[in-house]
Amino acid sequence: MRFPSGIRPAPCEVTVMHDIWNPWHGCVKCSEGCQNCYMYFLDRLRDKDGRDIYRTKAGFSYPLRKDRKGAYLVKSGEMLRVCMTSDFFLEEADGWRDEAWQIIRSRPDVKFFLLTKRPQRVASCLPPDWGDGWENVFFNVTCENQRRAEERIPLLLSLPFRHKGVMCAPFIGPVSLGKFLADGQIEQVICGGENYDGARPCRFEWVKALREECVAARVTFCFIETGTVFYKDGKRYFLPKKQIQSEMAFKSGMSYTGKPILWRLFDPSGNPLSEEELYRPHFRENCACCGSRPICNGCSDCGSCEAKKAAAPYIPR
Numbered sequence: 401m402r403f404p405s406g407i408r409p410a411p412c413e414v415t416v417m418h419d420i421w422n423p424w425h426g427c428v429k430c431s432e433g434c435q436n437c438y439m440y441f442l443d444r445l446r447d448k449d450g451r452d453i454y455r456t457k458a459g460f461s462y463p464l465r466k467d468r469k470g471a472y473l474v475k476s477g478e479m480l481r482v483c484m485t486s487d488f489f490l491e492e493a494d495g496w497r498d499e500a501w502q503i504i505r506s507r508p509d510v511k512f513f514l515l516t517k518r519p520q521r522v523a524s525c526l527p528p529d530w531g532d533g534w535e536n537v538f539f540n541v542t543c544e545n546q547r548r549a550e551e552r553i554p555l556l557l558s559l560p561f562r563h564k565g566v567m568c569a570p571f572i573g574p575v576s577l578g579k580f581l582a583d584g585q586i587e588q589v590i591c592g593g594e595n596y597d598g599a600r601p602c603r604f605e606w607v608k609a610l611r612e613e614c615v616a617a618r619v620t621f622c623f624i625e626t627g628t629v630f631y632k633d634g635k636r637y638f639l640p641k642k643q644i645q646s647e648m649a650f651k652s653g654m655s656y657t658g659k660p661i662l663w664r665l666f667d668p669s670g671n672p673l674s675e676e677e678l679y680r681p682h683f684r685e686n687c688a689c690c691g692s693r694p695i696c697n698g699c700s701d702c703g704s705c706e707a708k709k710a711a712a713p714y715i716p717r
């Protein structure tokens with residue numbers, strides 16, 4: 401199957417990206433943000449159906465995989481984004497989740513970024529030894545519009561997690577979080593417009609207003625990409641290439657670093673890890689203008705940029 405220009409296969413078990421862990425794949429649409437789900441879109445390009453939900457094979461135990469020298473592929477201090485082609489709290493995955501929790505438990509040196517549109521299921525899906533939450537889990541809810549923010553953030557705030565965040569993506573309507581940021585539990589807000597088939601517009605004034613609320617509460621705000629259809633100063637931009645979207649988001653200067661997120665990570669024997677023992681991300685020339693840089697693990701040295709550059713050199717503008 402040939403992919404349209406600028407579109408890559410979804411990160412799933414056949415495409416392991418170093419900062420993504422997909423223990424299962426496939427999902428059930430549950431809210432407005434799911435309407436144009438990118439996983440469904442990319443599955444369609446492969447003649448697959450995003451409704452087919454399955455446990456991944458080799459991908460399931462990715463955080464435990466080691467290289468030839470016996471070192472973990474995922475380094476201490478790295479952040480893994482979990483279930484980017486599904487939802488960690490999906491009902492259909494109930495039979496697989498205990499094993500996934502066991503993997504998260506056995507890597508207390510790695511940060512696990514969980515994102516859900518199903519916070520109402522979370523309390524019943526936590527492991528028995530959860531207590532007040534594990535230090536290495538960053539729990540996030542999606543708020544694609546104000547309706548979902550009002551519904552999901554009270555649940556986010558009531559659940560026992562050490563680290564909490566909000567993801568306004570796809571950003572398809574104005575979202576005000578001021579009243580939720582006030583008690584200091586939310587440590588990060590990410591926003592980005594919608595992509596691919598039927599993408600709904602994102603407006604710069606929504607991004608700016610949300611950023612102002614985050615700055616007032618000293619909460620880190622990251623504007624990662626404009627989405628395919630973006631309105632700014634009365635002008636409509638059509639941006640099918642994600643690289644350009646990300647560059648525009650970066651150039652808008654909207655991202656903001658607030659209070660630091662304090663992680664307490666441990667080696668598998670339970671000894672605290674110092675900053676010096678943690679992985680330090682490194683970046684390349686073409687990362688300089690990327691909107692996702694503040695939340696990125698950095699380059700994995702996979703060589704794909706070089707291959708792309710050789711095919712069509714990228715010149716930052």
Ligand code: SF4
Nearest residue numbers: 427428429434437486
């Ligand atoms: S929850 Fe996420 S992965 Fe599942 S259908 Fe909705 S957008 Fe797609």
